[in-house]
Each structure stands twice: as C-alpha cells, then as structure tokens.
Amino acid sequence: MQFCKISISVLAAICLLLSTGVATETVVTCNVDTVHRLSCDTGVISVQAALYGRADSETCGEGRPQSQLANTECSQEGTADVLKRRCDGKMVCEVSVNVFGAPDPCVGTFKYLQTNYTCLPAIHHVTCEHSLAYLDCDEGQVISVYGATYGRYDQTTCTYRRPASQIQNIDCSQPASGVSDSCNGKNRCVVKVDNSMFEDPCVGTYKYLEVAYICEYPSTIPMESAKSKDKKKTTIVAVECSRNQPGSSKIMFSFRLSTTLLLAATCSLMTAVVSTERVITCRNVQRLSCDSGVIGVQATLYGRADKETCSRGIRRSQLANTECSLKGTLDILKTRCNGKTECELNLKVVRTSDPCRGISKYLETNYTCLPAIHLVACQDSLALLHCDEGQVIFVYGADFGRRDQTTCNFQRPASQIKNDACTRPTGKVADSCNGKNSCTIRVSNSVFGNPCVGTYKYLEVAYICEYPGVIP
Incomplete structure (x- = not known):
C-alpha cells in the first residue's frame, strides 16, 4: 500500500505532480x-x-x-x-x-x-470535423485554453470509414486561435468544427480539432499570463510517501507549486498505484495496461489452480488437476511487460512446455501500475x-x-x-x-x-x- 500524508488536506493529489507536471x-x-x-x-x-x-x-x-x-x-x-x-x-x-x-x-x-x-x-479534447466541440467546467469555474489546432497529424484519429485519400496527409495542421477567443473566461462553450469556423489548412483532408484547456476560478491567474507572477504566488507542500516493498523507506518531499497547478492537480496517479489488477485469459491474447504509471508484474500462473476458472464448455477431466503451473512464466511476463504503459502477448509465448498434459490451462497475471517517468x-x-x-x-x-x-x-x-x-x-x-x-x-x-x-x-x-x- 502506498500512502501520502499532505500538510494541506484539500491538495491530497499533489503526488501526481511529482511524476508528471514539475520536471522539464x-x-x-x-x-x-x-x-x-x-x-x-x-x-x-x-x-x-x-x-x-x-x-x-x-x-x-x-x-x-x-x-x-x-x-x-x-x-x-x-x-x-x-x-x-x-x-x-x-x-x-x-x-x-x-x-x-x-x-x-x-x-x-x-x-x-x-x-x-x-x-x-490539462483537459485534452479531440473533436472530428462536422461535429461540435463542447468545453465545460464545474460551477464557479471558467475555461482557460492552453492551445488548439485544426487539421490532421496522424492516420489514426477520426478515421472511421474514411477513404485513404482523406487521411493520408498528416502534415496538415494550424493553430486555431478562435477557440480561445470564443471560450476563455466562460463556464461552458460550444465550437463548431468545420472549415467555416477555421481556415482550411489542407483541402480534401478530413480534419479534427484538438484542444487543451483547464478549468480555474476567475481569481486564479491564467497559465499563459502568469509565468512570472506565479513565482510569487506559491504554496509549500510537504509529502510523505511510502511503498510496501521489502527494504523500502519513507521519502519526504518538500516543493513549491503555483496556485494554478495546485488547482489543476488530480489524484489519478495515486489511485492507479494503490491497487493490484488481475487479468485472466483463457485463450489467445492477454492485455495489461495502465492509464497512469507503468506495469509492474507481481505474480503469474500459466496452468490451473481451481476447477471454476475458464471452465465453460470444458470436460471435468480437463479441470481435475488444480496444482498445475508452468515454471518461468513470471520471468516471461516481467521481461515483456514491466515498465510499459500497455502490454499484449499471445498465450503461445508462455507455452514453453506443457506442465500438465490433458488439463485445460489459462494465464492469470496480477500487476500494479507503478508511478514512473x-x-x-x-x-x-x-x-x-x-x-x-x-x-x-x-x-x-x-x-x-x-x-x-x-x-x-x-x-x-x-x-x-x-x-x-x-x-x-x-x-x-x-x-x-x-x-x-x-x-x-x-x-x-x-x-x-x-x-x-x-x-x-x-x-x-x-x-x-x-x-x-x-x-x-
């Protein structure tokens, strides 16, 4: 279990910024x-x-x-x-x-x-051409746009049922200043995403609008204009973190954060690392993933430990041996998946030998999402x-x-x-x-x-x- 004691309780999410928002x-x-x-x-x-x-x-x-x-x-x-x-x-x-x-x-x-x-x-928002982009904040807060672009810079975004000719130009993008002009300072904002709103940077290409914005209280200094002022408007926060691992120690951090960053901080990373995820795959491909942090495989089993798991349509004789496990599976998963944000592998990779012939086997993996760069x-x-x-x-x-x-x-x-x-x-x-x-x-x-x-x-x-x- 990882925990953080923070001197300002309303800012219990600050550990996120230790990993993501502070360093250059x-x-x-x-x-x-x-x-x-x-x-x-x-x-x-x-x-x-x-x-x-x-x-x-x-x-x-x-x-x-x-x-x-x-x-x-x-x-x-x-x-x-x-x-x-x-x-x-x-x-x-x-x-x-x-x-x-x-x-x-x-x-x-x-x-x-x-x-x-x-x-x-920031809040990251992508809206396909001929759609409406909705930017909204909680009550009492207003929108402050970091940046917006209109065009296309990959062949995977907004491509459903689009002909290749409309998505092949990935060097087509231009700033969309109209978003900040229309939305800054408002609680909610709707932007029409089409060539009538934004100049067409590449005729014949199907485009999309990409917007990054934050929600802040009107008295908060917007990030764009506060780079120098924020130096004076900081809060000192002390954080004590501990990992439940052999030989681990408590680490005390003391750092300064601007009020803008403090308001923007969330607890997404901390909530991601405290629990252990469990994935069971009966056949084909197993997928591990972390929304925040990276994969740390804790334990694996290729074999069978009970009669219920992955038993649908399987004969009883193929479920009888519940002490079946293949050695070396953990090393394979650690080698292939540790340190990645997502990992997919076919069960064929772990079938290096058959630990129990005639038994229907499955792959079970327990992992955590570790905070990492x-x-x-x-x-x-x-x-x-x-x-x-x-x-x-x-x-x-x-x-x-x-x-x-x-x-x-x-x-x-x-x-x-x-x-x-x-x-x-x-x-x-x-x-x-x-x-x-x-x-x-x-x-x-x-x-x-x-x-x-x-x-x-x-x-x-x-x-x-x-x-x-x-x-x-």
Whole structure:
C-alpha cells in the first residue's frame, strides 16, 4: 500500500505532480531525416525552449570531424516558435527535423534539434470535423485554453470509414486561435468544427480539432499570463510517501507549486498505484495496461489452480488437476511487460512446455501500475534520462524495436513501420544509467542490436528518480 500524508488536506493529489507536471523534459534529435518526438503520459506539452544548431562540441558528435563541431554558438532563430505552434497543447507531437534548417544558421557545422518542455495538467479534447466541440467546467469555474489546432497529424484519429485519400496527409495542421477567443473566461462553450469556423489548412483532408484547456476560478491567474507572477504566488507542500516493498523507506518531499497547478492537480496517479489488477485469459491474447504509471508484474500462473476458472464448455477431466503451473512464466511476463504503459502477448509465448498434459490451462497475471517517468526516443536520437539534484535513476524496464504503427512514424514510408511485432527487451539502459543523476543513451542499432532489419524503431524506457538508499 502506498500512502501520502499532505500538510494541506484539500491538495491530497499533489503526488501526481511529482511524476508528471514539475520536471522539464529534454529531447535531442541528431539526424535531419529523423523524427523529433515530444510526449506526455499525463497532461499536455508546453515547449519551454528549443535549439536547432549547436551549443557544445559533444552532443551528437559521434563520428563527426572536429571541424563540424567547432562552432558552438550556432542557432536558428524562430525554432522555439515553430515547436510551440506545432506541439503546445498536444499529448504527443512528432516533427521531422528537416522542417528546420532554412536558412542554414552555420554552414559546415553538424547541427541537432534540442527541445525542453514540460507536461502541464490539462483537459485534452479531440473533436472530428462536422461535429461540435463542447468545453465545460464545474460551477464557479471558467475555461482557460492552453492551445488548439485544426487539421490532421496522424492516420489514426477520426478515421472511421474514411477513404485513404482523406487521411493520408498528416502534415496538415494550424493553430486555431478562435477557440480561445470564443471560450476563455466562460463556464461552458460550444465550437463548431468545420472549415467555416477555421481556415482550411489542407483541402480534401478530413480534419479534427484538438484542444487543451483547464478549468480555474476567475481569481486564479491564467497559465499563459502568469509565468512570472506565479513565482510569487506559491504554496509549500510537504509529502510523505511510502511503498510496501521489502527494504523500502519513507521519502519526504518538500516543493513549491503555483496556485494554478495546485488547482489543476488530480489524484489519478495515486489511485492507479494503490491497487493490484488481475487479468485472466483463457485463450489467445492477454492485455495489461495502465492509464497512469507503468506495469509492474507481481505474480503469474500459466496452468490451473481451481476447477471454476475458464471452465465453460470444458470436460471435468480437463479441470481435475488444480496444482498445475508452468515454471518461468513470471520471468516471461516481467521481461515483456514491466515498465510499459500497455502490454499484449499471445498465450503461445508462455507455452514453453506443457506442465500438465490433458488439463485445460489459462494465464492469470496480477500487476500494479507503478508511478514512473515514461520515455520514448526515436531511432537515431538521444534518450536523456535525468533526475532532480540529489536523486538517482532507477530503470524499471526498456525495450528497443516497434510494437505499433503510430509511434515515431512521422513522414516514414509504410514499409518502415508495418512490422509492429518487433521489440526486444534490453538491460543496457539500466546498466548504463542506474545510480546516476543523469544519463544519455544513443538510440541506434549499433547500441541495441537490430531486432528487425528495415524497420524504423524506437526506444521505450520507464524509470523513477529516487534518493540513494531507497531504490526498490
């Protein structure tokens, strides 16, 4: 059981912000034809700073001649503005590095794209074209829009029964300032989503509106105009957290949060980690998932422990042995699922041998959703893991490969993303990063091997920041 004692009872959800809303994330992408990916598991993206150029001679310098690394005062103007327009207010944002580079800020210098961003707590709303977007708040609160875009930037959103020609253009998106103009300061707001309301950024493409907003009391300072004022308007909160694990210790955090963030905080992460989930699969595919945090497999059984589970239509003789279990099942589930936000596996994977012939077997898994930082870095980028001062990294799990067709797919040909059964657990991230305050990993086949030739891959990492001596 995990618990938190908080000095201000009405803010009992603050532990969420320890994991999601406070720290600044950094993404570095080295190659011009590579996807630059920002993402938030909880909340929405807010770009703080961006650099296209070079600020030191080490970053993305592997294999480069010194002459290409010498200019460390190279930056393209307007980079942050481009990232803000494309990414602010979204949960996931992918941009090709080749969007930048014209004009070239320093000819002959090897450049990279680096973005610093935070994940702000917000309501994330997507509405398909020719529909109505409803934004509403509780009584006494008003809407404050972080950002809104109209267009299309993937082939999965708002696609039901749409011809391929209407969803193939995924480089079609523009800011929709009309949403904030219409809705800010109101308790409720209805926006018509069509080309008459917003300028058509791509004729012939079926589009959607994406909005991120918060609900706040009228006296609260909106986030957009309060970046400097919030420094003066803070509340000190003390949080004491404990994990019920062997060798665990209580951890005391003391931090400052603006009143805007305090009002926006929720308890979703804390409620996700206190209970153990149980999934039983009689045949085919088992799916584990966490809305917040990452999977931590506690116990598994492939076999049979009673006569009732998965017994429908099964002969009694096939239910008789209730002490049937296959050794090694737990290790398989931990290797494949720990540290992911969702995990699907076919029962064929665990059938390494038959522990009880003639008995009908099932797979039962007990798992929890552990609070963690979930990081995805596209191939040929740098994965940057970092913690606050005094804390160190502990990696729950890491995988290199591809397990869907939507992650790190921006402007990639179909042939490079169609293999979504290509993933390999790796211990190299833990070996390199555990116990360090910060750590940089190059995401490439030369580091992790190549689980699927010809497929464009990505690295997925789940880790926590702990004070030395309290790592699980």
